[in-house]
Amino acid sequence: SQQGEEDPQALSIQEGENATMNCSYKTSINNLQWYRQNSGRGLVHLILIRSNEREKHSGRLRVTLDTSKKSSSLLITASRAADTASYFCATDAVATDSWGKLQFGAGTQVVVTP
Amino acid sequence: KAGVTQTPRYLIKTRGQQVTLSCSPISGHRSVSWYQQTPGQGLQFLFEYFSETQRNKGNFPGRFSGRQFSNSRSEMNVSTLELGDSALYLCASSPTDRVNYGYTFGSGTRLTVV
Numbered sequence: 001s002q003q004g005e006e007d008p009q010a011l012s013i014q015e016g017e018n019a020t021m022n023c024s025y026k027t028s029i030n031n032l033q034w035y036r037q038n039s040g041r042g043l044v045h046l047i048l049i050r051s052n053e054r055e056k057h058s059g060r061l062r063v064t065l066d067t068s069k070k071s072s073s074l075l076i077t078a079s080r081a082a083d084t085a086s087y088f089c090a091t092d093a094v095a096t097d098s099w100g101k102l103q104f105g106a107g108t109q110v111v112v113t114p
Numbered sequence: 115k116a117g118v119t120q121t122p123r124y125l126i127k128t129r130g131q132q133v134t135l136s137c138s139p140i141s142g143h144r145s146v147s148w149y150q151q152t153p154g155q156g157l158q159f160l161f162e163y164f165s166e167t168q169r170n171k172g173n174f175p176g177r178f179s180g181r182q183f184s185n186s187r188s189e190m191n192v193s194t195l196e197l198g199d200s201a202l203y204l205c206a207s208s209p210t211d212r213v214n215y216g217y218t219f220g221s222g223t224r225l226t227v228v
Binding site for chain 2: 030031033035040041042043045048050088090092097098099101102103104105106
């Protein structure tokens with residue numbers, strides 16, 4: 001079973017628009033990470049936010065984390081066609097049996113049309 | 115520096131056969147994790163190795179096994195293949211300080227069982 005839920009499952013936008021996706025999780029975490037996957041290839045690490053951080057930026061990406069609500073959001077500003085991909089949130093849990101184990105959400109499929 | 119390298123990229127096997135997949139982590143990373151990705155179950159954790167020791171294991175049958183060598187390279191083996199083992203297998207490596215640096219994934223091995 002997966003720890004996280006992502007919302008929406010799919011998102012279709014035009015180039016230049018912003019894309020926002022949300023992630024909820026269930027347990028205490030060390031950090032939350034966002035990954036991108038293009039057409040069933042490998043996962044590309046986008047950004048990591050630690051549990052004691054509330055917001056982080058990287059280029060056109062903005063991530064927020066609310067540990068009281070156990071939720072996170074990823075905002076991609078000024079979307080480009082190359083941003084078309086599936087986006088996954090993943091949590092690194094505090095639990096002692098979490099070594100090397102990320103819990104992934106089901107992903108949000110983003111399509112950016114020119 | 116070189117990323118995480120997985121070989122082979124694609125495999126086609128017949129039911130009942132066995133398969134071995136390889137993963138070379140980023141130089142200096144001692145932790146290697148393996149994941150299975152399928153359309154139905156999403157990304158699921160298989161196991162994690164650190165310094166040649168399995169530290170964590172997911173809920174997969176004993177047909178799935180792995181090992182890690184002294185140079186941190188890892189292999190996973192699936193015996194008596196079933197049709198349901200068809201999936202994208204991803205490995206990830208992380209530094210000791212995974213809380214602050216997260217994981218780097220390889221491009222995956224696409225296994226098709228016929």
